[in-house]
Amino acid sequence: MHNIPEPDDLFALPGLSRTAPKAGFPKWELFPQVAYEIVHDELMLDGVSRMNLATFCTTWLDDQARRLMAESLDKNIVDKDEYPQTAELERRCVRMVADLWHSPDAPRTAGTSTTGSSEAAMLGGLAAKFRWRQRGGGDVSSGVPNFVCGPVQVCWEKFARYFDVEIRQIPLRADRLTMHPDDVAAHCDANTIMVVATFGQTFTGLYEDVEGIAKALDQLQRVSELNIPIHVDAASGGFLAPFTAPDLIWDFRLPRVKSINASGHKTGLAPLGAGWAIWRETADLPPELVFNVDYLGGSMATFNLNFSRPGGQVITQYYEFIRLGRIGYARVQSQIYHVAKHLAAGLKALGPFTIVHGGDPHLGIAAVSWRLKDEQDQGFNLYDLSDRLRTRGWLIAAYPLPADRENETVMRALVRHGFTIDMAEMLLSDIIRGMNQLMKHPLTTSLTRTEAGGFTHNATAAVPSEKPASATPSTKARSGKKKS
Incomplete structure (x- = not known):
């Protein structure tokens, strides 16, 4: 018998002579280069991410950022005992973001990285709901907490549904595309846990007037004693305004702003999977939301909706912060x-x-x-x-x-x-x-x-x-x- 040599051309290898597995879990293994080529070729049908002007997310990274991501593939950020320096970089980022947003006590304020601004927004909403409970829960006859907002990203509709909170969306005026401060007070009551101000509206990209909303709530407190906090959804604006419009007042310079969420993987320039939730002061994050776990090798506090998650995004976010600084971010x-x-x-x-x-x-x-x-x-x-x-x-x-x-x-x-x-x-x-x-x-x-x-x-x-x-x-x- 003649020995038939193994093919030396990739496309003549077994596995590429049939269609890719689709309906069920495959039985047979493939050469890694064959499996790679199948996946690689199917992904050619995807669009070019840099031409996707519908997405808010980062679509360009420099070579050093890509190297850090590759080097961090095995780092689980929740395991702070095994990866203490990754945890330290996260703490540094929290302090840097708190300082950027004018926290009155940035070195000691509460904050966390998240998988994105949606998770961060839900953490801010949950903190507001728990604070509402602590101060008496409003009208006990109804017992249904609510929050007031204008046009919002779908994560807030999810928050309302998943955590049993009424969402009160203020109708748009004929001449405006954002929530008007003059309309806020009429939608608030004793069960209002917060007003969500959107700093970078999904529909148009416009900022809502956070300072104007705060003044309206100040006036409401003077006439009704309702003390309603603000959460700022700064998913995109949080890493833009501090550098391009530093005189715009929207952040913790307003005492009524108790929490802010933002996406590091949007205008923060980090890769996909990075978000930030920051509270004005440690007291604004109810301790009931913080869990202490010890089965990963040491006792550690966590207050995320997700548990195990990659650390590369936070590591790369820190890289971007120290690479650019305030001057570099302002230029970019x-x-x-x-x-x-x-x-x-x-x-x-x-x-x-x-x-x-x-x-x-x-x-x-x-x-x-x-x-x-x-x-x-x-x-x-x-x-x-x-x-x-x-x-x-x-x-x-x-x-x-x-x-x-x-x-x-x-x-x-x-x-x-x-x-x-x-x-x-x-x-x-x-x-x-x-x-x-x-x-x-x-x-x-x-x-x-x-x-x-x-x-x-x-x-x-x-x-x-x-x-x-x-x-x-x-x-x-x-x-x-x-x-x-």
Whole structure:
């Protein structure tokens, strides 16, 4: 018999001659290079993360950060006895963030790392609920605690449902897209555990007026003796405003702010899986929330919803803090606002769009949100444009605004570290390409257009080559429906 040599080409190896396991747990093992290639090739269908302008999360890391993540794969951050120096880096980060947010006693304040801002937000909410219990629980006849907020990220709806708390969302005024301070007091009562102020709204990127909300609650306390704390959901703004709008008062400089959550893996520049919950003072974190465990080799305190979790994200967050410092963060974060303003100017110059938030660091996070002008009928809606941009690899969210404004649709592009002016130029060119395509070939066959205007763009400005012709009939009926 002839000996048949083993194939020396990867794609001739056993395992690549059949489809990848899908329905059940596989029986046979594979060569590691074969298993890797299967997974690697399937992931080619994913998008390019740096072109995903719908995500708030970090999509670019330098080589040193990647090395630290790789070196920390086996570190369980909850095991402070086995990994004491990882625990020390976490403590340093807590003190640094507390100092950044003007804690009155940063070296000794309470705080923790989390898997993200959602977990941190829930910890802040639970602390507020426990403090409410300690002060008597409000109206014992109802016994149902509540919190007051404007348009919020879904984690707060989860908090309300999972922890049996009523969520009281203030309806939007006709001329505003955020919670108005004048509307807060009317929604508060003895069962209100906190007011959640959103410092970087998900829908538009705008900041809510935390200082104005605090003044409104101060006035409420003077007339009713209700002493209602504020929790600031600074998921994105918490690592932007301290560097780009340091005169903006939103943090622990306001005595009524008792806790703040933020995502390290958003504008904090850490990799995915890093969040922070910080309390104004140690007394603001009820001791009932802290668990002492000793089965990992030593007694240690923990107050997280998760238990075992990787330590690399905190290690890399500390690396970013000491690598950049205040001056470096100010330089890096100011640059992304510069790119956001460039993108907003290009969109505005096109003509059909109204800019909702154009990257002003005193008004919101480094994002651009826009909508079609009411008086113009372009023959397409923002969902159509979002679909066209996907064909070029861009993922940009289009969605209706919150309740009482749900008939209005916006698009929002998050400008993150790693998104450059040149990438903004490429995006503007693709927006123009998509608009021209949609005007020439409307997605609804009843639309008629004898001649589409078309748009042009150069390296410094985006301007319409001529006024686009109106579509007949109106597409407003489609503008509020997301395409399936």
